[in-house]
Amino acid sequence: MDLSYENLLTVLTLASGSERNADQGNAESQLKKWEVVAGYHYLLQEVYLNRELPLQIRWLAIICFKNGIDKYWRAARQFAISKQEKAQITSRVMQLLNEQNNQLMIQNAHAIARIARYDFPSDWPNLFDDIAKNLDEFVFKTNDIVSTNNTLIILNRIIKTISMVRIGRAKHAMQSKAPIVVNILIKLYQKFFQTWTTTLDLTLMEVCYLCLKNLRRIIPEGFDQPHKNQDVCEFLGATIDHLQSLVSEHDKYSSDLLERYVKCYSKLYVTLISTNPTSFVLLPCSQRIITTFLSLLEEKAEYIYNSTEENDFWEVLALKAFSILKKIMAYIYRKGAVTLKQRNDKVEVTNAIQKLSTDVFTNDLILRLCDLIINWYLRLKPSDLESWLLEPEEWCNEELSTSWEYQIRPCAENFYQDLIKYFQDVLSGFVLNKISSGLMENDSVDRILIKDSILCTFQLSSGTIANNVNFDTLLQEVFIPEGLKNDLVENKILKRRICYIISDWVGVQCSRESRVSIYKLLLNFLQPNNPINDGVVKIAAIQTLRAVVDDWDFNKHDFQPFLNEFVKLLIDLSGEMRLTESKLYIFNTLAVLVERCNPLVDYQTLIDILQIVPKYWDLSTSENQPIIKSSLCRVLKSLTVSLNENSVETHSISIPLIQTCCAETSEFYILLSEDGYDLWLALLKYCPQSRLNNPDIINLFEMIPNGLRNSTEILPTILSIVRSYALYSPEIFCQDGIIETFKIIGGYLDKARDDSYAIFIGLMDILLIENSLNEAFINGLVTSGLFISMVNYVLHEDQSAILSSRMYLLFSRLAKNSPEVFLKILEITSVDLVKFFKNWVALYNHNGNPRNRKINLLGLISVVSFGIPKNIPILYEILPEVVKKTFFFLEEINEADDGSCEAYRSNLLYEDIDEYSYLDPDIKPHGEKIRYHTLLEKNDPVYNTNLVQFLKNNILQLKSQLQDSDFNQIMALNDSYTLERLKALS
Structure with missing residues (x-):
């Protein structure tokens, strides 16, 4: 079929049909063939520009057009679009600015941004000038809100795309045009902001937000030194006024859009600090930005603590506040870390840092921040206690998997670690005093929560205050007695915290005698007959056991008296825990324990551990199969090593597992082959002399060529397997x-x-x-x-x-x-x-x-x-x-x-x-x-x-x-x- 506008419409109609049939398949094949035909992309553009056509046809046309730009716009590509056709396409990419369908407009913006990525500035030098001119006309002359909205969508996509360019002239050229674009965007932002805050017009509020979104991207990316541009400085000063106004009248406006505004301001400040901290510090409004977010942290602390909503607005704002303060503190602590292009401003930077240090980050503020974090942000929230009570395993695993950037308590913990590192002289004594005087009796849940928060600061300070404290003394006099209390159900909160303290401190400062006391304490936490030792406490104890055993100074002979009991408890717990993540903690701890205690684990104990491998291998569901199987492979490898001359006991289990993991046709090959190869190597190495030439082991060698071809990232392991075969069965070669x-x-x-x-x-x-x-x-x-x-x-x-x-x-x-x-x-x-x-x-x-x-x-x-x-x-x-x-x-x-x-x-x-x-x-x-x-x-x-x-x-x-x-x-x-x-x- 020849390419023409009419034929293209016919094919697009067939291809966009809602029912799958032979005609639709043929139409898709025809579109694929036309991709390399001259004029195809120009005609696609003509289709989606025609608003009289059905939406589904225009939608398919814009998608094909956008994908074609990716594949054929670059001149070096085979079947590249000709210069003439590209010129025709570029000349009318802005003809759809009054499009009413937002999704179609977004796809159009993606296509224009990709053209800009290749053509700006060499073949499209007036791109930003034309956009600025259009915006000025739409707003101040024709009052065309739809076209303004669509132009801002296109501009945002272009800025984002060009900002990611690392090689070539595009980014530098965009920076030369940034003042023009920023000037018009600031005018639009100010006009719309004043209007929508007065009239509460949601349409104008959305358009104003797009202006802010564009400014949020182009100011950090478009200016090497934003603090030297007056328009930028004035705009940033206005944003902090607007932020304060919107936050103070949070309930007055549409909550969703309002929150997007506030988050956008926050992102702007965070990006500025990340890309150019010197320039941010030198902004006239930088101190106001910092103090505003400090105030938010203080004023909304109690609200955030009591909130039960996920992604609560104030919690998100607090996360941004911690991020801003974290970056500013690091900058001050590192004395500015002035880059080469900013050396001329060294005196200014030094003065600005001095001002921030003396006027903002005073000793009094540091102590207030520490108290604020302890009293509100490190404490377990009521919603946490409820989840702990109702779903202990789920809550614990979620806590352990959260990222500090997205959850307020992990974020506060991360921020506190910076605080104690940067202001060690101010906070060391303060924290130790809190521990000595603040650990009151456990007579209420609230006091226990505060005590847990205080202990958390000690846990997080292990790398900073170790020289100022005797951990062994605190362990014997404070932590172990606290951990053995069972007078309140809430004591489990402190048991969990003590586990985390031990995990963080054992590698920093801990004597052999203290380690023995820790083994006894962890055994107590894992006992099944104590109702306070719930799933959360046991998971924390399991993790701590792994950290202690895997530590460099671990002495397996000191641990030997406790070894069998720990193994028995862990095996029992593997049946007690319901969730995959919980079982993984157990299996991974068993693997480390067997490895580090080799050869002290007795034969029968090793066999007992071995029995759980086929049980859980077969029981794992399709959803969690790979992750459980991976952990079981590591357990089996550790058992093989520890059994040594008795490792033949593992063969009946190991050989089928190796086939499952390492066979090219296996559904688990991609996810499990690395663990399978490690197990395979251990099986060969530890096979006793009396059991050589096992045909099942020899037959595994058939999988070696595929492994050598497809697993180059672990080539040393596979070559080691081949080397082991040279000693196991040289006849193969x-x-x-x-x-x-x-x-x-x-x-x-x-x-x-x-x-x-x-x-x-x-x-x-x-x-x-x-x-x-x-x-x-x-x-x-x-x-x-x-x-x-x-x-x-x-x-x-x-x-x-x-x-x-x-x-x-x-x-x-x-x-x-x-x-x-x-x-x-x-x-x-x-x-x-x-x-x-x-x-x-x-x-x-x-x-x-x-x-x-x-x-x-x-x-x-x-x-x-x-x-x-x-x-x-x-x-x-x-x-x-x-x-x-x-x-x-x-x-x-x-x-x-x-x-x-x-x-x-x-x-x-x-x-x-x-x-x-x-x-x-x-x-x-x-x-x-x-x-x-x-x-x-x-x-x-x-x-x-x-x-x-x-x-x-x-x-x-x-x-x-x-x-x-x-x-x-x-x-x-x-x-x-x-x-x-x-x-x-x-």
């Missing part, structure tokens, strides 16, 4: 299926991160010790392209010398075990032998430890002695250097007759095999460590080849394969030192 795995790994080599590269080196070292004489393995190495990727890695001119030297260790392994095969592979893969071997010798000294140097020398001696009779010239050239380096090495190392040496026991190529063992001697070696060290002891020539004898044997072999004259000629290439040492060998 001698089968045809390994070629794909090797090919994928080879593709990562040139851009591998250091951690992935180190694991690769360890993996290949293991495989080459085991399989370098295996023809199938060698064929896979070459056929897959992995070998040539390894060669290219070391020959790349920009490659790190240290990293390349480690790759040569792998070549040394192959050369030592089979120099004939090694040279044949180099020939097959057309390697530049001169560059390859010269590089090898040159990089020898970058091996900083004896073990790696010996591996190099064994490989070089083998390949040189075998290759010289094959008439490979470069090997003649490097022989003297190899022999000399061998003698130098032998002077440094004192090998035993069997070739062993203590210096060879460290710097293993499987770097993390001994991880943590030196930190925790209680932990037994896991199966993989045993397998690896067994492999080295039995098969690694580093341990069982005497280097002196090896050199001698190879020299004699070389002599036997050459004529005397040729051999003597080669020996003559050595220097006197080497010749003398060679004579001593014979």
Whole structure:
């Protein structure tokens, strides 16, 4: 079908039908085809500009038009809209300004903003001038409110879009036009504000709000130094008057629109402080803004405390007040942090900060703020107590998941932390005095709530006042006795707070003796037979237990007497808690507890924990499946590690779970594969020697290629799994299926991160010790392209010398075990032998430890002695250097007759095999460590080849394969030192 206005109308009519049918599908396909046809977007614009057409057709046309601008307006795009068509479109984008349908107008504004993003200022330099001119005409000449409203919608979208530009001239050009736009917007705002506050005309109120919304965006984005623009200063001064007026007469006006006004003023001030705090401080009205919000916090504190509404107007305003004060305090505390472009104002800034410090943030105000926060904003509200009573789990989980930016109490807590940090000298003694004198008897709910609020300040001050307080003394004399009180049901409020205090302070200041007392207290809080220990107290205790156990100074031997009882209580609680979030706290705490207490958790306790995994895996509903399953995977991993030689007990559960998490076709792959891979790695590492070659575990390897391709962000984990298989079942790497795995790994080599590269080196070292004489393995190495990727890695001119030297260790392994095969592979893969071997010798000294140097020398001696009779010239050239380096090495190392040496026991190529063992001697070696060290002891020539004898044997072999004259000629290439040492060998 050819593109024409009539045909387009027909297709749009079919495509916009309310019933889905074949004609509608064909129409949509036709629209898709027309996207790249010249004139299509111009005709779409013509359709939506025609107000005689049905709304649904115009709506579809504007949507297609807007999406087409995104895809084809930029000149560099394939099938880009031509310059002529773009000019035609741009010439009439403002023809819809009197449109009555607001939603259609918003879509039009989006389309215009996207055109402006690409064309302003180069192809549309008069954009802001034209908009300012239109606004002036609509308001002051024709009194066209609809067009004014629509123009303001368009302008707001344009400012927002261009403000996000970080590269190019658009934002800078907008700043040059900002004074023109701001001037007309301020005039409109003042005119409409005066009118609607007198007449209460909601239409004018809405239009005035759009003016304010535009000003809120363009003033922070359009001016580098707003305080130097008189119009802006006067406008901001007026806004604070208007804010005070609207707040004082809150009930007089339409509440929804009024609240949007007040929030918009607040957003303007917050954005100004965030983008340019210096300029805000220097505004003539800045002090009035600050004091206004301070007054709001004080005057509305009781109302906010007693409010039961969500997103209450005064609470939202209080959030903005805390945000403004927080940013100003930080600015004062950091002495202005003057930027380079504002250094000329340093004296002014210093004076302004001094004024704010002395006139606003006085010691008296700081103390008042602290009291205000304690008495009203940190206290649990009546609505909180009601929710706690009716739905304790729901309330607790909601409290723990709220953001400080959107809830008043978390916001007050965050603000208080800044307050105590910035004004530590003023508040430290004040807070400690509150604790010592303010913790009265628990004779009423109100007193308990105040006490909880005071204790909250102590909790939040852990990082600030630790040097001024003895936490251990307070714990024994105040917090533990308080936590053990059960005379009132409301004591649970303080039990919860004491848990949070311990969580925040245990990592700051807490002795071993105090920790033991904490274990006893937490056991008390988790007891099922105490009615005051409700769900909230138990969740708080569970979280605190995790924080204490996961702390750096945790001592598992001190914890051992309490271990089994904690585990039993946690397992019981997993059945008692109803909500997913609550169960997650339990599972995550169990995982940490098992991990940190390894190997002190007894076998039966570990088995008891293991039993809950399949139970909750199967019970989890579709809504919470992934998050519960993820936590259970972590529990199972910790159990596998702790069971160690008994980890086979987990296999019947772990293997199906790994398949569920890591199979490409699994519905949980995206969400659970990372946890699944971690579990898989633990299963392999801790599998005992007696249970090798389990076919179910071997079959899991089929999922490795997909994991390598699709999970590059956790590539080190997947490579570690492959390395574990090299020790668990080396036969896998001698089968045809390994070629794909090797090919994928080879593709990562040139851009591998250091951690992935180190694991690769360890993996290949293991495989080459085991399989370098295996023809199938060698064929896979070459056929897959992995070998040539390894060669290219070391020959790349920009490659790190240290990293390349480690790759040569792998070549040394192959050369030592089979120099004939090694040279044949180099020939097959057309390697530049001169560059390859010269590089090898040159990089020898970058091996900083004896073990790696010996591996190099064994490989070089083998390949040189075998290759010289094959008439490979470069090997003649490097022989003297190899022999000399061998003698130098032998002077440094004192090998035993069997070739062993203590210096060879460290710097293993499987770097993390001994991880943590030196930190925790209680932990037994896991199966993989045993397998690896067994492999080295039995098969690694580093341990069982005497280097002196090896050199001698190879020299004699070389002599036997050459004529005397040729051999003597080669020996003559050595220097006197080497010749003398060679004579001593014979």
